[in-house]
Amino acid sequence: MKYYLGLDVGGTNLVAGVVDDTCKIIAKESIPxxxxxxxxxxxxxxxxxxxxxxxxxxxxxTDISSWGIGMPSYVNPTTNLLVHANNFGWKNVPVYExxxxxxxxxxxxxxxxxxxxxxxxxxxxxxxxYTDAVMLTxxxxxxxxxxxxxxxxxxxxxxxxxxxxxxxVYNGIRCTCGQKGCLESYCSSTALIRRAREAVEATPxxxxxxxxxxxxxxxxxxxxxxxxxKGDTLAGxxxxxxxxxxxxxxxxxxxxxRPEVVILxxxxxxxxxxxxxxxxxxxxxxxxxxxxxxIPQVIxxxxxxxxxxxxxxxxxxSITNGYKK
Numbered sequence: 499m500k501y502y503l504g505l506d507v508g509g510t511n512l513v514a515g516v517v518d519d520t521c522k523i524i525a526k527e528s529i530p531x532x533x534x535x536x537x538x539x540x541x542x543x544x545x546x547x548x549x550x551x552x553x554x555x556x557x558x559x560t561d562i563s564s565w566g567i568g569m570p571s572y573v574n575p576t577t578n579l580l581v582h583a584n585n586f587g588w589k590n591v592p593v594y595e596x597x598x599x600x601x602x603x604x605x606x607x608x609x610x611x612x613x614x615x616x617x618x619x620x621x622x623x624x625x626x627x628y629t630d631a632v633m634l635t636x637x638x639x640x641x642x643x644x645x646x647x648x649x650x651x652x653x654x655x656x657x658x659x660x661x662x663x664x665x666x667v668y669n670g671i672r673c674t675c676g677q678k679g680c681l682e683s684y685c686s687s688t689a690l691i692r693r694a695r696e697a698v699e700a701t702p703x704x705x706x707x708x709x710x711x712x713x714x715x716x717x718x719x720x721x722x723x724x725x726x727x728k729g730d731t732l733a734g735x736x737x738x739x740x741x742x743x744x745x746x747x748x749x750x751x752x753x754x755x756r757p758e759v760v761i762l763x764x765x766x767x768x769x770x771x772x773x774x775x776x777x778x779x780x781x782x783x784x785x786x787x788x789x790x791x792x793i794p795q796v797i798x799x800x801x802x803x804x805x806x807x808x809x810x811x812x813x814x815x816s817i818t819n820g821y822k823k
Contacts, residue, residue: 504811545600616643
């Protein structure tokens, strides 16, 4: 039996786990991230929580094949610098050098967290019966991952697959990335909530306002979907518009990559069949050659936060730009 160490670095928590070669998590540990601290402080904690997971599994570091880390950034394969982790205020950080101080023996692989989540779902989750998949995580932002032949695909320099920042609307809404018209600006939960808060100004009698206690700052995606399910006209229109944008984005990914399946994760995917059934119907009407050659089904991710952990743990099987002592 081989064992792999995975670490999911989030803005809230650092979650480490030991995963065996059947993709089973045999031990897991978590500590608060406390983002905003120095690189040395956070990388020290990244190593410590990982060591704790190994000890909890009853193993030693010498029993571990490799250490894979999912982060909200990329490592430049030419410079080995972590490019830009916005939540941490890190830019061009020599992260491998910091990590080596604390765990010097293991090969270390770092990958974008959304790619890790997609990889985990294909290895052990909703898409485990497929080899080629596209995944979108719909939350505060929109993350994305592309898996081809059960390996992460992210372009020649391994810094692509930013599906949330593909252009959906020319000169559209300003995105957090600084560009305009990104898919994230229309298909994130943030985007749906923004549209709802704008819409209730003109329709204060909407069920949305009743369910949020007439405080529009409390509107969230769950409320909007629940109101749509109950037949509220305003909420129904907002969801229909949202699904239209999402279908437009996904149809482009289907046309380009022709995956076997499309996976939806993140908070918005909790709407379940109410979202997926309408989305799959809309995709059939707006995707190139759907009638002639069909389209892949959109399914819901099932591993939750464990997807990123499992995907990170197995990075040595997918990417080559790791740091090896």
